[in-house]
Amino acid sequence: MRILLVEDDRLLGDGLQAGLTQAGYAVDWLRDGEAAVAALSTESFAAVVLDLGLPKRDGWSVLQWLRGRHDATPVLILTARDQLEDKVRGLDLGADDYVLKPFDLDEIAARLRALVRRAHGRPEPVITVGEIELNPAARTVKRAGQPVELTPREFDLLHLLLQNADRVLTRRVLEEQLYTWNDAVDSNALEVHIHHLRRKLGNELIRTVRGVGYTASAASSLS
């Protein structure tokens, strides 16, 4: 899942990028508000982790701009200011969550999972499609109750497909959500991952929509 991290502090940004990548996110890290606005206006992210004190354009302004264009991307605010009015202002401007520095990496990861889940309108933490169960927090997948070993990239791809079950995801959307700017993407990498997923989870789950992309659905296993 691709996350945009906007944090001007070099050490903290570096740590968050490394930590969230360890937690299975594809993290793009930007260090000022202008760059964040530029990135958000052209690409889509599963969530934004936004620091408030940013050079060039502060977090408030980025948030306001984002909500002003009716972009519902979940936003998690990072701040060192614990004044109540700051929290209220952030939430009122359209932030979805608020974390006070210093924080725990696990907490950030958990909150991001919750944000993404809620953004997809799912109250339950475990995604179930047919006989496949995916637990985003534990990053585990079960097929008919039996654990299945997946590589991080395969897991992320499955997560995306199950999250948007019964919808067709284009190659571009999938690649955008899976890879950061730093990742060198092989032109047939996606096909390779899909192939591996079908081998591990059965051919019925993921269907190719020719010329468009892929879709995952429970119904396909019945047909």
Place this chain on the structure above:
Amino acid sequence: MTATPTYSLRRRLVWLLTSSVAAIWLLTSLVVYQRAHHEADELLDSQLTQVAETLLAIVAGGEVDHFVKELHENARRYPVPITFEVWRTHDGATERLVTSPGHSELETGTTLGFSEHPHQGTSWRFYAAQDNEAEYRVVVGQAHATREKLAREIGLSLLMPAALALPLMALAVWWVVGRTLRPVDVVARQVGALDAQALAPLDESGPLPDEIAPLRTALNALVRRVTEAFDNERRFTADAAHELRTPLAALKVQAQVALRSQTADSRQRALMQVMAGVDRMTHLVEQLLTLARVDPANQASPPPPLNPADIIAAVCAESLPQAQLQKQSVTVDGGPGCTVAVSATWLQIALRNLVDNALRYAGEGAHIQVRLAPSGAGCSITVADDGPGVAPALRAQLSARFVRGEVEDEGCGLGLSIVARIAALSHAQLELGDGLPRADGGHGFAATLHFSEAPGQA
């Protein structure tokens, strides 16, 4: 609350006004009484004269017997406050014709006009008159006590209404004073309603008298100053919280990354980041402590004048290892000697921060020049570099706490705040401007401290 002695302005005003009015009233009363007495005297004198002339006319007209008879009849019914005698001088012999009833013979009779004599044991006033032929002589008299009583009654009847008016006037004064002082009450209530947590200036819309308006203006000025200082402190706390929490968050996150790293390489990298974070925190904490130490209370007063050349040389020497690492050069341009009145420690801190900033921000290979020059009666010390410089619009904000230039850097944003504070406490000016010329035609950054003449050197 200790009971500080207070007094009511209203009570004091009423008391002072009423008592001074009463004093003036008493004085005027005395004069009025005197005047009334005098007028009564004149009136009674003219009455005496009239009675004497009338008697004389009656007697000369030969009506004496009839008059005496009538007189005795009346005297039984109405006591007359006037006594009289009538004398007749005929052929050299003088005889008393009439004496007023109830009075023994008067011992007077010789001098004409007014005179004072004792009569029946008290003091009396007499008037004697005679006709043109000096045949008849009339003497009329009146007891002083009677006259006094009359004069007093006239005087008092004039004063009575004024005496009654006095308490009424006190009431009026009480009311007027209360009404006039109402704006004071209003201001007092407004001040009483001020919230110490959220000080707000008093409402300046209501009209106030000229005497009280300055009080409200001064109060509002005070409220604004206190609010500003309060806000400043609050901002500092918020800023410091931000500046401390962010590196702490970075440390924690990097440590967690290190703990979870699957490979030795990534663990090593994260641990190096932790080390860098600790170094940065150390620098920040040291700068915060320095800022706190630059306090007027810690300064020997007044600082002895000193020549900054030695301190400049020492600070530059300290910076050399760092400069060599970054391939930078540091030169000192010492002018003719001059002295400044600043604590040596503070000057050292200020210069160290300026040179440190230059090393940090001027970039690799930059040249840094520290220049000492006499300016006016004092000294100016400039630290200039040929680095990227700072846009003029941004310079003004630089000396605020926690503001960094728009550069990729790990500085904590306190250096220039510390220098600015030292400058303010040493009566020096900190000027931020263009530095040394760069090869591309632009200018680096320069910070100049202008110290005025060392006191005691004039």
